[in-house]
Amino acid sequence: MPPRRSYDQYCSAARALDVVGDRWTLLIVRELLAGPRRYTDLHADLPGVSTDVLASRLKDMERDGLATRRRLPPPGAAYVYELTARGRELLPVLQALGEWGQGELGERRPTDAVRAHWFALPLLRLLDGEGLVEVRLDEGRFHLRAGAEEGPVYGDGPAPGEPDARLVLDTGTCTALSRGELTLARAVREGRVEVSGEGPLAKALREV
Template sequence: MGGTRSYGDPCGVARGLDIIGERWALLVVRNLLLGPRRFNDLLAGLPGVSPNVLSQRLRELTEHGVVQRRDLGPPTRVHLYDLTEWGRALEPVLLQFGRWGSQSPQLPEGDLGIDSLLLSIKAAFDPARAADLRGVYEFHIDADTYLAEVADDSVQLRRGTAPEPDATLTTDVDTLRAVCLHQITMAAAQDSGMLLLSGDEHARRRLTDLLLAPFAPAPQPSTP
């Protein structure tokens, strides 16, 4: 770690930035919040980062104890990257930072990735609505499966499956993005066959409300 730059400041903010302040580092953490990822998955989820830079960030984050690498061994010989317990403690920081950043008047070009779309659910979740949204929901997005569990006053999101989810959504990331951003309605996506919803009517409605809540259109000012 001798080659990494430091602010040389004992303040906790500066010490934290010594660890996650390098370009791409915090986005690597963001893309691991929902569960372990392979190197190529992280690379695909971070458009613009080079393999060499990603390797360097993963190495630095591992050395600092934020990320850990797990080797699955033969016959797969797959390396998985996951957050340590200390790294996972960054989740509320990232969610709050995301809320703050979403208020920026500048909107760069590019598409929201699947991790950002789903983490928006956590960032915007209203604990007062937990009773109305309670349930276990699966999202089958392209080749990945994500699990959302609403109970008590929180929502938990991770990569994984449930034995008997209350409702299931199956689609691709482009369709999900279009639905979330209100470029197409959920009904139109279902009618076209690009999106499938299964489960009883009430569970499907709860899943839809949970998914779309972070992307509700801003209220229009009333005309005099």
Template sequence: MRSYNQYCSMARALDLVGDRWTLLIVRELLTQGPCRFSDLRRGLPGVASNLLAERLREMEANGVITRQDEPPPIAATLIRLTDRGQELSGVVRELTRWGAPLMLEPPDGDAFRMHWFTLPLRHLCRDGSPDQPAVTVRLGDLHDGCDIIADHGQIQVLPCSTARQADATVTAPPQVLVALFTGLMTLPTAQTQGLVVDGSSAALQRLLPEAGFASG
């Protein structure tokens, strides 16, 4: 591990989590929860297996992650954040917020995974009809997506599950979803830009923010 050799809390923190891929690994574990090595790789396109293994060893040595062997029916080693690692959620949230304005025009060739929206959506969405019955809006699908649940004023954004029936399933180019959920584009406009709603458009409208995340 390389060090800045500075007696400064920011420099010390970057000694541990400033290497390439480390915070994206944290993002995946905050998004997916405890998961297998293969699950991490699927969420980190472009990382080599040996580099991912090296980063995980460093993170484990630094107390950011831990591994746990799960019995059947899982029968696999799961990687999870420690309590100390979970404290990075605020750092990831603020980096997501800071980077939101950079998301409106994706460069050609950039990889994209729908489940990457999970963390920002937890802060972007609101329940605009808290007195109405709960709704679930699915972005993407069971393989790569997330479920947004609005229930009596509370918002949850979780990995997609067969245990939930979606009131609406939404697909769209990523930049359209960014504009929609940051308040820079209305739902009718988004639908002219490639957004497709299978189910209740009202359920999706209920979740949209009143103010732009990118500006706040």
């Protein structure tokens, strides 16, 4: 494997960018925060990345201790990639980057791809507490694990098991939340987010 390129600067920010500064790396981390993913699934949810670049970035992430590759037991028998503990430490980095960049979203362009689960990290920033949350948007459903210290922090589809809270909202509302134009509390008060469930998170949201 070729050696990692470096800025050759004795600075922690520069060293971090040596590892995660290449194009696509942090977006691969975003996808792997959902748990183990097959190469084909990663490629499908990273529109615009070439197969060569994706394979190269995954190898770099393995080399740098951010991700590992393993084979699932039968009947799956497919290879999956997943984050290491070091890779999971990038969650707050992605959250801070997403919060900083929310003003850059603007109106969605005709060429912009979107996946329902890309709204997971912005919503996680807005949830105060811990628990399993199921979210239903126009584009589909996904679930979040607020306050999760281990394992996936979100995933596609319905929640596995009974969620602590269910949120139903339209894409326009979710986009406004992601841009920082609307707080979750205000969206609930105005009826733009429908909250159901009996867990602490649901009760807290209904009481705002």
